[in-house]
Amino acid sequence: MNTPSYGDTVPIAAIATTLGESALTLIRSSGEHCLEILAAVFSRPEKLRGAAGNTIVHGWLIGPGGEKIDDVLVSVYRGPRSYTGEDGADISCHGGIAAAKAVMETLHKAGFRDSLPGEFSFRAFMNGKLDLTRAESVMEIVSAKTDRAREHAVHRLSGALEKEIRDINTIIVQALGASEIFLDYSEDDGIGAEAGGLLPDRPLVEEALARLKTLAASYRRERLYAEGALAVIAGRPNAGKSSLFNLLLKEDRSIVTDIPGTTRDWIEAWVSVEGIPVRLADTAGLHQSEDPVEKLGMERSRELLEAADLILYVLDGAEGITAEDQAFLQNHCTAAPNEVIPPVILLWNKSDLTPLPPSSTSSPLRFPPARPISAKTGAGIAELTREIAGVLEKKNGGGEGKAGTGIGTARQKELIDRAAAALEEALALADNAEPLDLIAPLLREGVNALGEITGEVSTAEILDAMFSRFCVGK
Structure with a gap:
């Protein structure tokens, strides 16, 4: 059996939507004599053969024994005015694994082969429909985690x-x-x-x-914008880290109680911050403990902090800056020559109960100024998200610039x-x-x-x- 390769014009087909339970499944096809081959297994062959480009034909897909496979809509594309530059068709069949597999099996028997990864875009490139920058932007759109990442990829796709x-x-x-x-x-x-x-x-x-x-x-x-950044929430137990995590995430993912040490390990989730995909991690509280489980959780938290692009350090406003806070900030806000450390945003939580004292805005140890927030009421969170985006953009080459x-x-x-x-x-x-x-x-x-x-x-x-x-x- 010949191994398929990029560069031929053999009719190809592929399931273009997620294989699973859904209302519809879309199966793409393209290649030389694509519509003629498809017409041979279609209930209205002459209608399909005579269809103009960018039109839709309704009918049944028919199996080798004349049995009906599925009721489908066929979107017809005529080369060179098609995505690949070849004749092609998108088959919309009923959703579900069994339906999609039955349609693909019928196409295989008719003469289609499975497409290789990216083969539709490869053919578009070979036929002059896309240059390589536009072809790559197609996959950037597919993998975009936020709307801003999608917008930038779309500008590249537009040329x-x-x-x-x-x-x-x-x-x-x-x-x-x-x-x-x-x-x-x-x-x-x-x-x-x-x-x-x-x-x-x-x-x-x-x-x-x-x-x-x-x-x-x-x-x-x-x-x-495309891959995102890792932002780690750190601080002492009961400072409000998990409440901040849930607030930024807009859902309850971390357990929140008044009992210090509730979070024993770190938990993470993706969130869009001003259009930047951020992998947000809530960590175990950092403090002195003899509990072996807590100690293991804190060790994992420290490993995560080393990999962070940004640290959100939460101070408990009700207690003020403790010796443990001072030790953490001393280690993470003062770099040795040629040492690269992640930026730290210092947060004064529970500002609804205890306002940020004026003396906290500066420090002889050159700690960053603290930003007052309330993870309970949401006060200061809008300003925080803007600061997170600004810090990450500055760290990665400046402002947004001209998209695309x-x-x-x-x-x-x-x-x-x-x-x-x-x-x-x-x-x-x-x-x-x-x-x-x-x-x-x-x-x-x-x-x-x-x-x-x-x-x-x-x-x-x-x-x-x-x-x-x-x-x-x-």
Whole structure:
């Protein structure tokens, strides 16, 4: 049996929705003679064969023995005006595992094979419907955890990143063309040898490099929106950590009592904070204890704090700052030279009972100012979420910037870094008056790296590796 591979035009099919109990299941199909093959197992074959693109045909899917498999709607797409650029059909059948499997079995017997991961998007790329940045944004949309992450991916899907990459590439190509003309004709035209180390159109190369660095710097910010950050709630027992956790989560996940030490282990959940996906963790109270279970829970909490992107340290306003609070803050708010520590937001909880004293806004130990909140009434929580978002954005490269012009994948970042490094080396050689025939190939290297981002320069191995990470049905 031949192993299926990317790049053929064989009709493919895949379940595009979650396999389980639901009202509907969507099965995608595409490929050469796709509609003809589907018509052979459809109750209204002539109607399906004659259907125009972007229309829907109702009928029954018919098994090999003439038995009815399911009552379906077939959405018809005609190439090249389709997602893949090929003829295709989306089959809407009844939901449920048995129904979906029966439809897929019928399609297999008719001549369809299962699609490979990302094969629909691969075919869209091969047929000129998507460049690689748009293809990658498809999976970014699928995996988006918040609306802001979805918005950024949608901008990339609409072509914002592709346009920026192509504009930068055009600038480099113009500088490369000037360099090659200089190399071809300077000697014949008698241009002085002292000009041999100069870089024609140098301002263009400098502009391209600056724009590449801006794109490279956007990667951390875009990964924040796509992958999120770990925020750990810490503090002494009964400070109100679990109440804050439940309030931010908007549901009761942690047990809340007046008994100190109720939380013996950490619990976590994803929450959207100003559009940033945050993995919020509620930890065991940090204090001196001989209870072996509590000690184990606190040890796990300390391990989690080491991995945190942000720490929310909760002070019990009714008790004030204790020696244990001072010790924690001393360890987590004062870094040694070259030591990277997660930022800490200091929270004065129970401010509805005990207002934040003026002296708490500063400290000789350079602790961060405390923010008054009440996990009971919700006071100060709106301001807290804005501060959490601001701290995380600053930690990951600044504010939001222009949505969609950032880079969304590690592959894009690697290639942009490669192009920027080539241009930096070209400028350095020009500064040292090195021959232009050493500089021009570096400009060509930058052009090729950017071409790989959009797919103008690619190999089968690169494409297979990239699309194999997609989900089936995409």
